Amino acid sequence: MSVLPKDSVRVVAQAHGFPDIDDDVAVALASDLEYRLREITQEATKFMRHSKRRRLTTQDINNALRHRNLEPIYGYSLPQPEPAKLEQLFRRAGTSDVFYIPDETVDLADFVNSTPLPKLPLDVTFSNHWLAIDGYQPAIPENPPIAIQRPDKPSASANKDGAAAAEAPTNNEARSDVVVRQKVAHTLSRELQMYYQNITEGLLGPDEEFRKQVLGSVRGDPGLHQLLPYFAQFIQEKVRTNLKNFTILLSMMHFVDALLANPNVFLEPYLHQVMPSVITCVVGKKLGDYPTEQNHWQLRDVAATLVAAICAKYANQYNEIQARVTKTLVKKFLSADTSLPTQYGAVKCLAQLGHRVVSMFLIDNIAAYRPFLEKKLGDPVTKPDAERIFAALAEAVGKYLKAQARQVKPDPLLPPTDESRQYALLHDFFGDRLTPYLS
Numbered sequence: 419m420s421v422l423p424k425d426s427v428r429v430v431a432q433a434h435g436f437p438d439i440d441d442d443v444a445v446a447l448a449s450d451l452e453y454r455l456r457e458i459t460q461e462a463t464k465f466m467r468h469s470k471r472r473r474l475t476t477q478d479i480n481n482a483l484r485h486r487n488l489e490p491i492y493g494y495s496l497p498q499p500e501p502a503k504l505e506q507l508f509r510r511a512g513t514s515d516v517f518y519i520p521d522e523t524v525d526l527a528d529f530v531n532s533t534p535l536p537k538l539p540l541d542v543t544f545s546n547h548w549l550a551i552d553g554y555q556p557a558i559p560e561n562p563p564i565a566i567q568r569p570d571k572p573s574a575s576a577n578k579d580g581a582a583a584a585e586a587p588t589n590n591e592a593r594s595d596v597v598v599r600q601k602v603a604h605t606l607s608r609e610l611q612m613y614y615q616n617i618t619e620g621l622l623g624p625d626e627e628f629r630k631q632v633l634g635s636v637r638g639d640p641g642l643h644q645l646l647p648y649f650a651q652f653i654q655e656k657v658r659t660n661l662k663n664f665t666i667l668l669s670m671m672h673f674v675d676a677l678l679a680n681p682n683v684f685l686e687p688y689l690h691q692v693m694p695s696v697i698t699c700v701v702g703k704k705l706g707d708y709p710t711e712q713n714h715w716q717l718r719d720v721a722a723t724l725v726a727a728i729c730a731k732y733a734n735q736y737n738e739i740q741a742r743v744t745k746t747l748v749k750k751f752l753s754a755d756t757s758l759p760t761q762y763g764a765v766k767c768l769a770q771l772g773h774r775v776v777s778m779f780l781i782d783n784i785a786a787y788r789p790f791l792e793k794k795l796g797d798p799v800t801k802p803d804a805e806r807i808f809a810a811l812a813e814a815v816g817k818y819l820k821a822q823a824r825q826v827k828p829d830p831l832l833p834p835t836d837e838s839r840q841y842a843l844l845h846d847f848f849g850d851r852l853t854p855y856l857s
Contacts, residue, residue, distance in 0.1 A: 420448040427451065458482050606644060614645055618652060621669045629669065636676040642683055649677065650688035657695040664706030664713050667699055671720045678727055686735060689728070696724050697743070700763040701750045715806065718763040726770035744771060748779050754790060758803035762810055769814035776818045780811065781844070788847055812848045816855030819844070823856070 424444035431439050431447075439447075461482035466474050480490040547560045555561055606614070620632035636642070642649070653670050660666040674692060677683050685692065699705065699721035705714040729740040750756050751764040768775050794804035819841070845852060 420445070420452045422448040422452050424448055458486070461485055610644060614648060621673055622666060633672055633676045636673065637679045639680065640682040642680065646683065646685065646688055650691040654691045654695050657698055661698075661702060661705060662707065664711065664717060667705060668717050668720065670695065671699055671717065671724060674724055675720075678724070678731065686732060689732065689736075693728065696721050696728070697746065700725060700767050701747070701760045702763075703757050703760055705759070714759060715762070718759070719766055722763060722767035722770050725767050729771060740771060744768065744775060744779065752783060752787065758794065758800060758807060762803065762807045765807060765810045765814065769810065769817070773818050773821050776814050780814055781818065781840070784811070784847060785843065809851075812851035815844055815848065816852050819852065820855045
């Protein structure tokens with residue numbers, strides 16, 4: 419017969435939704451419950467003994483339940499009281515043999531005022547930092563530590579003349595606290611290496627159809643971030659070493675245009691390498707097989723469009739980029755020592771930078787530039803190149819006048835001008851070349 423009364427089993431059954439159970443069922447459940455309790459208690463006793471304790475705790479019961487793949491008892495376990503305080507831990511309910519743990523009522527206001535609250539945790543934030551800049555890893559807390567190599571101290575000389583020098587610190591000893599930053603090895607996967615090889619071979623190869631496919635891939639591929647430093651170095655090197663190869667120069671300009679057209683490419687950190695190459699193709703003295711071949715004019719037109727696109731795209735990040743480019747172009751345009759193709763490239767590029775640039779740096783300087791250009795137009799040797807400059811100036815001025823005619827209010831950033839007098843001077847120089855733009 420079980421030590422657990424059947425009445426207790428019936429009460430538990432009623433609490434779980436079984437209001438009426440037979441006495442035989444209650445007796446059977448009581449025997450099974452007693453067996454389960456003895457089994458759990460024996461397992462808990464093993465945990466107690468292995469813990470070298472003589473008192474069974476709730477943690478031992480939980481360990482026994484977990485060992486049996488049963489759900490543990492939820493709640494907080496009580497600390498182990500001292501034997502003298504063990505009698506104070508339990509209280510008798512009246513005169514019966516039922517003991518309970520007193521649960522005192524705690525005033526929330528008193529508890530909050532008496533216990534210092536912990537500090538609020540910091541809000542979740544994120545920040546960006548450079549892993550590597552030009553192959554070097556910045557020494558900042560976000561990056562992993564860098565292995566420091568210190569130069570070995572040289573041994574002091576044993577001769578008499580070197581005794582004084584041995585006492586004084588040498589250069590290496592004085593610089594022993596210098597931190598030497600190691601280069602970060604930038605490795606590319608096999609797939610990216612093959613992709614880079616195919617791109618470069620397609621740009622330099624004779625197959626025009628394959629070159630178009632390569633440029634189309636560069637315009638839309640979203641995974642070119644790791645190849646950008648290699649592409650920038652490739653463009654810079656090919657432009658520098660192939661100034662007489664029109665095909666390679668034009669291919670590099672189309673390559674830059676494809677990189678700018680890709681919305682997933684972050685070209686800003688490499689503008690210092692790309693921009694000089696593009697400007698070289700605008701104002702270079704001799705590009706391609708000039709003067710044997712006249713195909714360099716097309717190259718200058720394409721490069722001028724790229725310079726204007728770069729200035730427009732990165733004007734917010736670099737507010738001085740257009741000012742610096744304009745200063746370089748105006749210097750090439752007004753210098754009498756520069757070649758006529760260089761002046762042509764400067765004019766085409768200034769015309770692409772907007773109507774304010776045309777008004778302030780082309781139209782205002784036409785009066786000073788006119789004698790030089792008329793002299794070149796009168797020379798049969800330089801007349802073909804001078805006519806191209808004249809046509810480029812007429813196109814830039816004509817588009818400016820057409821835009822001014824459509825504009826209701828004058829541009830507040832431009833100084834006020836006498837429009838009738840200005841038009842008379844321009845018409846006297848360009849003549850009927852301005853008529854198509856004003857009709």
